[in-house]
Amino acid sequence: MKKEPIIIAFCCNWCSYAAADLAGISRLQYPGSIRIIRVMCSGMVHPDLVLQALNKGADGVIVVGCHLGECHYLKGNEMALARAEIIADTLEDLGIAAERFQLVWVSSSEPERLVAAFRAMSERLRAGRTPEIEAKEAGQ
Numbered sequence: 016m017k018k019e020p021i022i023i024a025f026c027c028n029w030c031s032y033a034a035a036d037l038a039g040i041s042r043l044q045y046p047g048s049i050r051i052i053r054v055m056c057s058g059m060v061h062p063d064l065v066l067q068a069l070n071k072g073a074d075g076v077i078v079v080g081c082h083l084g085e086c087h088y089l090k091g092n093e094m095a096l097a098r099a100e101i102i103a104d105t106l107e108d109l110g111i112a113a114e115r116f117q118l119v120w121v122s123s124s125e126p127e128r129l130v131a132a133f134r135a136m137s138e139r140l141r142a143g144r145t146p147e148i149e150a151k152e153a154g155q
């Protein structure tokens with residue numbers, strides 16, 4: 016049986032981390048291989064952090080922030096959106112499958128949306144079995 020993909024989830028403190036908290040309180044289940052890292056704002060997640068996570072063994076990285084127009088720091092998620100384009104271009108340049116990175120917006124009252132995003136990425140990575148993941152599992 017294939018193992019669950021390791022996914023690093025950078026969650027902003029004000030919305031998405033609160034949604035993750037609420038998901039736990041509500042007993043919503045998501046794959047145990049999701050590793051949540053709380054950041055103050057999605058705009059703080061530099062592209063280097065995403066690339067380092069993938070380089071150090073994560074199968075996927077998901078950045079989760081407040082909905083556009085609702086960032087606690089006003090424009091942090093707009094910065095995250097701009098960075099997501101840079102990340103996507105960089106992954107393409109490096110030959111890394113695009114589905115290994117995702118940016119999503121979740122409010123603190125949307126734990127179901129957060130869990131759905133986690134599950135969808137995990138299933139996509141499992142189904143897609145990117146060449147990088149196959150090589151990693153084979154110990155190469």
Ligand code: FES
Pocket residue numbers: 027028029030031055056057058079080081085086087088089091092
């Ligand atoms: S505080 Fe949530 S995205 Fe900025």
